Amino acid sequence: MFIYVNGEIVNKEAAVISPFDHGYLYGMGLFETFRIYDGHPFLLDNHLERLNMGLEVLNIQKRFTREEVKDALKHLLDANGFTNAYIRLNVSAGVGEVGLQVEPYQKPNVLIFAKPLQEAGEMAEKKAVLLKLKRNTPEGLTRLKSHHYMNNILAKREIGSTPDVEGIFLTEEGHIAEGIVSNIFWRKGKTLYTPAVETGILNGITRQFIIQAAKGLEMDVEEGFFRPTEVFTADEIFVTNSIQEIVPILEYEGHQMPGKSGPIVQKLHQIYRESSVVLWSIE
Incomplete structure (x- = not known):
């Protein structure tokens, strides 16, 4: 399986982040989960709007556009050979000193995971x-x-x-x-x-x-x-x-x-x- 890590598509075993990432140390991070339907990321704009709003609240200096994420998803899906998929777009604050940080986080880590899904079918009760x-x-x-x-x-x-x-x-x-x-x-x-x-x-x-x-x-x-x-x-x-x-x-x-x-x-x-x-x- 391949994962998107800060602009690169890497094998999952090579996807690593620092133990000093404040997403790990203090939970300073956000994520969005959504589905790909026959190659289409359903309601991507709304997911990115919510993510961008949350990043502003956490003082993480990163904003996502549709074109940027659409391009990243295309490369990730192509690498994995997926057409219908579960996507998790994860943003952690990035590396900082040990201790609570007041200053903005300027270099967050961006990871995108994909898992294959069957074509959408009947509702499950x-x-x-x-x-x-x-x-x-x-x-x-x-x-x-x-x-x-x-x-x-x-x-x-x-x-x-x-x-x-x-x-x-x-x-x-x-x-x-x-x-x-x-x-x-x-x-x-x-x-x-x-x-x-x-x-x-x-x-x-x-x-x-x-x-x-x-x-x-x-x-x-x-x-x-x-x-x-x-x-x-x-x-x-x-x-x-x-x-x-x-x-x-x-x-x-x-x-x-x-x-x-x-x-x-x-x-x-x-x-x-x-x-x-x-x-x-x-x-």
């Missing part, structure tokens, strides 16, 4: 369970897609490695937050509900896409603070992320749900599938 572990609050004013992942890892340990189960975080105040690696939605009638960004969740790119797609279906979308019991009466529930796409929930805390037979999740999946090979940004 999951069960949703509420986690005992509470969602930690963001490190700053808003949650970044950062290297700080202990809360997620501990949550994953709580539910185990079963692939068809997603754990749902609650906030410390008891409101629905998000999944371990996903955002959550539920429908009641013509209204689609999802936790507000102000609960401390990550504003997922797929989350943003689904909100726009639902409005295009003339649905009302309500973002807010919701208790777990409010979801029991939902007509449909699903979770989203950029790799797993739209995942219908078949069971929520023992309550049976329609899963992939839900009419709205089917419509949203169709929109997602048609958009995945052409869109650079959310319309």
